[in-house]
Amino acid sequence: MLSFYQQKLLSYFENSIKDDSVRHAYILKGPRGVGKKYLSHLIELYFACNHSMACKECTGCKSAIAGANFDIVRLVPNEKNKYDIQTVRTIIKRVYEKPSGGKYKFVVIESAHIMESVCQNALLKIIEEPPAYVVFLLLCDSVSNILPTIMSRVMTLELLPWSKEEMVSCFPLDNEDSFLYNYCMGNPGVLKSLLEDENFKSARSAAIGAILKVVDSSQAGAFEAFEILSGDKEHLHIMLEAIVSLLRDVMFLKNGLSDQIVNTDKMSEIKEISNSVTLAKCFNLTEIVGAIPSDLRNNENVSMQIQSMIMRIESVLKQ
Ligand SMILES: [Zn+2]
Numbered sequence: 144m145l146s147f148y149q150q151k152l153l154s155y156f157e158n159s160i161k162d163d164s165v166r167h168a169y170i171l172k173g174p175r176g177v178g179k180k181y182l183s184h185l186i187e188l189y190f191a192c193n194h195s196m197a198c199k200e201c202t203g204c205k206s207a208i209a210g211a212n213f214d215i216v217r218l219v220p221n222e223k224n225k226y227d228i229q230t231v232r233t234i235i236k237r238v239y240e241k242p243s244g245g246k247y248k249f250v251v252i253e254s255a256h257i258m259e260s261v262c263q264n265a266l267l268k269i270i271e272e273p274p275a276y277v278v279f280l281l282l283c284d285s286v287s288n289i290l291p292t293i294m295s296r297v298m299t300l301e302l303l304p305w306s307k308e309e310m311v312s313c314f315p316l317d318n319e320d321s322f323l324y325n326y327c328m329g330n331p332g333v334l335k336s337l338l339e340d341e342n343f344k345s346a347r348s349a350a351i352g353a354i355l356k357v358v359d360s361s362q363a364g365a366f367e368a369f370e371i372l373s374g375d376k377e378h379l380h381i382m383l384e385a386i387v388s389l390l391r392d393v394m395f396l397k398n399g400l401s402d403q404i405v406n407t408d409k410m411s412e413i414k415e416i417s418n419s420v421t422l423a424k425c426f427n428l429t430e431i432v433g434a435i436p437s438d439l440r441n442n443e444n445v446s447m448q449i450q451s452m453i454m455r456i457e458s459v460l461k462q
Pocket of ligand 1: 199
């Protein structure tokens with residue numbers, strides 16, 4: 144199934160090919176997991192198809208599906224999740240070779256946002272003065288790292304999150320898990336990874352227990368919270384996200400926006416915190432927890448960071 148926005152973008156390319164109004168370079172941006180890569184494979188078929196209709200029957204479509212269409216070029220990061228300049232140069236050479244079958248040469252660059260400037264600069268020339276047949280599609284989680292010189296020469300398209308209805312029809316969940324639809328913020332990739340992670344629910348519950356203990360503001364509570372958070376570094380990012388998400392819900396509740404609450408299965412915990420902290424304090428707590436970098440797993444000072452986070456939370460609560 145395609146989301147409304149995936150379908151909309153697919154139709155956009157289909158129509159552009161029909162009208163012969165295709166541009167030379169596009170950025171497709173959207174958060175990781177929202178379905179950019181999947182969509183790019185569907186778009187690719189319109190460029191590969193001998194009839195420009197993604198028929199899936201012709202030799203162009205069939206070879207594209209098999210990953211063997213000479214006119215479809217897909218650039219992916221290496222095993223270290225990086226792009227090296229040599230690969231980029233090789234690809235550029237391939238792009239200058241005329242299409243073998245169809246009208247287009249379609250170049251998809253996956254995770255283009257991780258490209259360093261040197262690789263982006265190497266691409267710049269061909270994006271500035273592309274051969275008539277070439278179409279670039281750069282997939283980006285965000286565009287903050289993309290050089291302004293590239294940004295000014297591409298058309299940016301955005302893949303927006305899925306609606307809750309789309310998520311429900313694609314991923315039917317039990318009532319007990321239905322909070323996940325809001326928790327993943329319309330991102331099917333995030334939802335899938337949460338469902339596949341058997342430790343997600345226990346880590347989330349432990350984290351919510353930990354923040355309640357700190358809010359309880361006893362010395363023992365703070366120590367127990369520290370034990371919980373520092374005891375499972377593998378899932379620390381899940382726990383910190385769970386706390387931030389819960390604190391946001393407390394702010395929604397305080398602002399009379401109960402319909403925005405994400406953690407609907409934790410209403411009693413949300414109310415408990417809401418009764419103990421003011422809106423301003425809750426805002427401060429969210430900032431303190433949100434400021435901890437999510438990838439702390441390999442950080443030697445992780446315990447110290449957690450301890451200092453808890454101390455800062457305690458000092459806000461005592462104000
Ligand atoms: Zn076809």
